[in-house]
Amino acid sequence: MSFKTILTVIGVDNSDNDLQTAADLCGQQGAHLSVLVVAMAPPPPIGEYVSASTIWLEQRDRDRETLETAVEHARQIVSRTGNSFEIDGVYAEAGTADRDIGDRALYADLVLIGSSVLQHADLKRQVINGSLFQAMRPVMLIPGDKRPSLRPNTVLLAWDSRAEAARAAREALEIMTTAAAVHVTLVDPEASSAKSGEEPGADVAAYLIRHSINVTVDRLPSAGRPVASVLQQHAVDISADMIVMGAYGHSRVRELIFGGVTKTMLDDAAIPIFMAR
Template sequence: MSFKTILAVVGASHGDEDLRIAADLCGQAGAHLSVLVTAWAPEPMGRYPTMTPAWVEQRDRSMQALQERVGQARDLLGRREISSDVDSVYSEVAAADYDIGERSIYCDLLLIGPDAFADADLKRQVLGGGLLQAGRPLLLIPPGTKPTLQPKTVLLAWDSRAQSARAAREALEMMSKAESVRVTMVDPTASLRGSGDEPGADVAAYLARHGINVTVDTLPSGGKTVAQVLQQHAVDVSADIIVMGAYGHSRLRESIFGGVTRSMLDETKLPVLMAR
C-alpha cells in the first residue's frame, strides 16, 4: 500500500534525529508527517504509593519539558517543505501503549527512529500500542542506518504464514518500485500445506503479477538462528530494508514476541518493516 500518513513517536527527552529522519522519509513518499511526543507520569514510590509533593513537582517538570519539546518539534518541521502536525500525550506508565495505539489507528506507517530504538521503555510501548494493539505496520530504524522508502533491494523474509503475507501486502508499492526483491526462506519444508511443493514459488508468482522483479533464496540455518541468517543474507545481497511478519501478542500489558521477531527488534543492523 502507499504511505500517505506516517506517525513518528518520540520521547520528550530525545534529540532531533528521529524527527529529521521522519521528515526525510515523508519527503520521499509525499506523505503527511504526524509526530506524537510522549512522556509519562512517574510512578509513586513506597509501600503505600501516594502523590507526594516531590512526585507532583517531578510530574510538573515532565509536563513542562513535554510542552517545550512540542514547540521545538513544530519549529523544526516548520522549516521543512512537508505537511506535518505535532501533538503530545502525557500518560500513566501502564496506559502509554493504549494512548499510542489510539493515535496509531490513523496512520499508514509507524516509525521507531534511532533514539526511540535505543529507549527500551518507549520502544516497548510503541510496539505494544502501534504494532500489537492497532495493527499498524512498523518501520524500525536502528542507529547508524540510512532508511529509505525507495529501496533498490528488498529482502522479504518468508515463511508462508499470514503475518508474512500481511507484511508483503503492506510493502507492495515499495517493492514494485525496487530493482530487486529477494524472497528469503530459512530451512523451508516442502509440504502440501504451507510452503507447497516448491517453497517460495507461490509468493514469487503473486509478487511477479504486481510487476515485481523476484528472486527466491532458500537458505540453510547451518546452526545459526533464523535472525542471524536473514541479517547476513541481507548484507550479502546489499538489501536496503528487510520486510517481515511480526509474531507476538500483548498479555497483561507486556509485549510478548517470538524468538525471530524479538531478535530482529533488539539486534537488527538494517531498517526493518514489520507487520502483523
C-alpha cells in the same frame, strides 16, 4: 499500500535526527507527517512511600513542562522542512502509553521507530505494542547510522508462509514494486502441501510477480544458526537496503521468555526493517 500519513513517535529527549529522517521520508512520498511526543509519567507512590506524594506531584509538573518544551522544539524543527505536519504531546500514565500511541497510529499508514526510541527499551515496547497490536499498523525500524528510503533498491522479504509474513508483504507492496530486486528468503523451508507447498516460495513469488515485482527466491539452510542470524547475514550478502518481515509469529510472551526472530530483529536492527502482523 500507499503511505500518505506517516507517524513518528519520539520521547521528550527527542533526537533532531529522527525528526529530520521522518520529514525526509514524508518528502519522498508527498506524505503528511504526524509527530507524537511521549512523556512517561512516574508511577504513583504506594504503601510507606505515600508520604512522598508531594515530591511525586512536583515531578509530574516538571515532566509536563518538559513535554511542552519538547513539543515546541519538535515543531520548530519540522516547520523548517516544508512538510505538511501536525505535532502533539501526550503525558502517558503507567501502562497506558501503548493505548495512547495506538489511538494516534489508527490514522497513519506507517509508524516510524527511530534510533532514539530503539535505544529506549520501555518506549520502544510501548510503540511496538500500540502500533502492531492496538492499531494493527506496520512499523519501520530505523537504526541510527542509516539513511532510510521507502524506495529501496534491494529488499529482503523474510518468508515463512505465515499470515504475519503475508500481511507484511501486502503492506509493503508499494515499497517492493519500486525496488530493483526483491529476495524472497526462506530459512529451512519445508516442502509439503500443508506448509510451504512442493516448491517453497513459489506461491508468494507468483503473487509478487503479478504486481510487476522483480523476484528472486532464496532458500537457505540454517546449519544450526538462529533464523534471525541467517536473515541478517543474507541481507549483508545481497546488499539489502531493507528487510520486510512479519512480526510475532509466536506469542509475545513466548518470544519474551525464549526469544525469537522478531525479538532479535528488534534488538539488533542493522538496516531499516519494515514489520507488520
